[in-house]
Amino acid sequence: MFFVFTYDYGDMVTEAQLLTTGQAAQVLGCSRQHVVDLCDAGRLPCSVIGSHRRIARGDLQSFLDEGQVLRREEERSLWLHRALLGPLLRDPERVLARARSNIERWSGTHRADGMTQSWLREWEGLLDQGVDAVADILASRTPRAVELRANSPFAGVLDEQERLAVHQSFRRHWAAKHRAA
Known part of the structure; x- marks a missing residue:
């Protein structure tokens, strides 16, 4: 099944604004076939030009912003943070003390008006809200949670052996989920 979407907002979508499924796959960090499957399932809007699917840059960005799919490094971070749920609970x-200690140490090494400080302050607020608020962010796929995890204060909570085990498990999962057809 192919989906052809027309744009009725008056602006013409130029060829430069369209991505191939291979280019979209690079942005998403997945296989080209996975992008084709997303298009065919109607989850990622596309146009069909001849026999080729094309994805508008804006549609791909909207897809990413909705948190429907995570890039490889974002999903790996999600797996590592889900592994933190056991020790947290x-x-x-x-x-929480380890996270607070990391925040305190890192706050002294970053500009007061920089983005890192804003993420650290947001983490402080979450830590103040307690275990439930922290657990929600650790396991969420929302864009906000993805950004917070990219600036995580939980370094050192998992020991090296646990961290390596999660990485190995994730690699197997990613390979199976995104195996190119």
Whole structure:
């Protein structure tokens, strides 16, 4: 099944604004076939030109902004942060104290008016809200959670062996999920 979308907002979509499925796959960090499957399922709007699917840059950005799909590094971060849920629930005082300690240490090394400081302040607010608020962000696929995890204060909570085990598991998962056809 192919979907052809026309744009009725008066602006013409130029060829420069259209991406091939291969280019979209590079942006998403997945296989070209996965992009084709997303298009065929109607989850990612596309146009069909001849026998080729083309994705408007704006549609791809909207798809990313909705948090429907994560880039490889974002999904790996999600897996690592989900692994933090066990220690967080078993020993919340230790995990939250470690995060607070990291925030305090890092705050002294970044510009007061920089983006890193704003993320650290947001994490402080979440830590103040307690375990439930932190757990929600650790497991969420929302764009806000993705950004927060990219600036995570939880370094050192998982030991090296746990971290490596999560990385290995993630690599197997990613390879199976995104195997090129």
